[in-house]
Amino acid sequence: MDACNRCGRKLKTQKSIDDGYGPVCKKKQAEADAEFEKIQITLEEVVESGVAV
Known part of the structure; x- marks a missing residue:
């Protein structure tokens, strides 16, 4: 892929x-x-807290 996954700009280096x-x-x-x-x-952690899910 030649575009940044975050901002979409063209990537320049390998x-x-x-x-x-x-x-x-x-x-x-x-x-x-x-x-x-x-x-x-x-x-x-959820089970230990006793919170019903």
Whole structure:
């Protein structure tokens, strides 16, 4: 793919094309992924909390 998966701009280097993101968007995506992972809970945590699903 020759367009960034985050912003859609044309990727210029082979490394960026391989990654699917330009350097700035790659950093932003990594930060967003880390934040997403931080707020996730497991099924075990739900069961332990006693919340009915």
